[in-house]
Amino acid sequence: MHSLNRDQTKEGPWHEHDWGQLYWVTNGIINVETSKAQWAITPGSVGWTPKHCVHKVKIFAGVQVYVLDLDYSDADGFLNEPGVFGMSAFLNSLLEKASELDDVSYPPGYIQHFAALLSYEIARLEELPLGLPLPSDRRARNIADQLMNSPASELTQEQLASHWGVSVRTLSRIFTKQTGLTFSQWRQQSKVVNSLKWIQEGLPINDVAERSGYTNVSAFIEAFRQRFGETPGKFQSKIL
Structure with a gap:
């Protein structure tokens, strides 16, 4: 070790x-x-x-x-x-x-x-919901990488699809088939999973929500709770 x-x-x-x-x-x-x-x-x-x-x-x-x-x-x-x-x-x-x-x-x-x-x-261990499934299609993966690197991006699905040369309909179908999530569901999960790096740095939850692309901190707290079963504040207190 x-x-x-x-x-x-x-x-x-x-x-x-x-x-x-x-x-x-x-x-x-x-x-x-x-x-x-x-x-x-x-x-x-x-x-x-x-x-x-x-x-x-x-x-x-x-x-x-x-x-x-x-x-x-x-x-x-x-x-x-x-x-x-x-x-x-x-x-x-x-x-x-x-x-x-x-x-x-x-x-x-x-x-x-x-x-x-x-x-x-x-x-015997219980698998935790800390993973984010990724699409294998090259165009969809490029979009996924872009959103993971910039979770607060305001680019729409239409703008992202156009930039990477894929139709919105095809992009939606790819995400659903290859990740088990709709594009909007995947994008929200990506924001919540990416928020963990700022939570572990000890940033205030308001700042974490903003960096993660949420204009409403209550919406972020609820999305986090649905994903991890507890609020980001409680999660933060356990790892710091």
Whole structure:
């Protein structure tokens, strides 16, 4: 297990590994993105990318994250799909133990048994609604990337579609088919998920709402509550 600390936000390139990676964030927030979705990983959750999963990681300033590399076989029971899961007290203890493994000698077979126990615990965790599905169509993905980078953009669906050379009707059909959400639903979810990076910075909720593209803070609070089951203020108090 190795730890990462960042004084400033940094995004790495697309890459993959011959091993799985478990992300344990103790402070701040990181984003993990694949071709299918983007996930936000915060304190109280754990992220997972299986081996050969092409992904990139964005680590925001002030983050403390531990990354556990797991070399495993297909028969070892680790999940085949990436995701973010709620942390359990037992898994938290296991990860604390994992941070010691490089410094202490253990009997033969210990690491293999330890990895097997991790796979069982990860499989039992509840997946959290911290992911945002992404379209695979090139034009729709360009629009999705633009909106994720500028959540407060006032460009309409018609303007975005015209800029990227796709009809509004086709764009709507693509988002519904490839993300399971209508374009307007996806755009709202994108704003709420992106708001997490400003919430973890400790910004006032009014400022977070404005940066996320909401002119009405009450509308932002309600959208956040529907997505995460609690208000942004309560969520913020848990991670700071």
